[in-house]
Amino acid sequence: MAVDELDTRILRLLLEQPRTSVREYARLLGIARGTLQARLDRMERDGVITGTGPSLSPAALGHPVLAFVHIEVTQGHMDDVGEALAAVPEIVEAFSTTGGGDLLARVVGRDNAHLEDVIQKLISVPGVVRTRTEVALRERVPYRLLPLVESVGRSAAKP
Missing domain, CATH: 1.10.10.10 (Winged helix-like DNA-binding domain superfamily/Winged helix DNA-binding domain)
Structure with missing residues (x-):
């Protein structure tokens, strides 16, 4: 469009x-x-x-720890694993990806121990082979779309 x-x-x-x-x-x-x-x-x-x-803040809701969890899934189990992830409230979004894992989930926790509990829950999901977790230290570029909107607008204005 x-x-x-x-x-x-x-x-x-x-x-x-x-x-x-x-x-x-x-x-x-x-x-x-x-x-x-x-x-x-x-x-x-x-x-x-x-x-x-x-737009809500997980940190302000008591979940200041943010991690990105790469999830490797057994072939043929992507839909089942996706449904199981959707049932975990601490998973705020998840994507199918290419590369080293099959899924990438953005996960929040109350603290590191709670994050570990959430990851253990993920590992126990049937079809999950392994996970790799990267904890975010500091947000460098907040989620934003205005620069993209302005770029698209500039492109649309050019003849």
């Missing part, structure tokens, strides 16, 4: 001012509310906008 310069301006506002009303966005952009709503609906339908919920 191609985004144009107006879409980019809309996305920038959504990222910078997520709690603003549609009416206020339209005013700030200098466009009709109906135009804005149609753009938002299209971007949601096309999967550009995937949610509107708040």
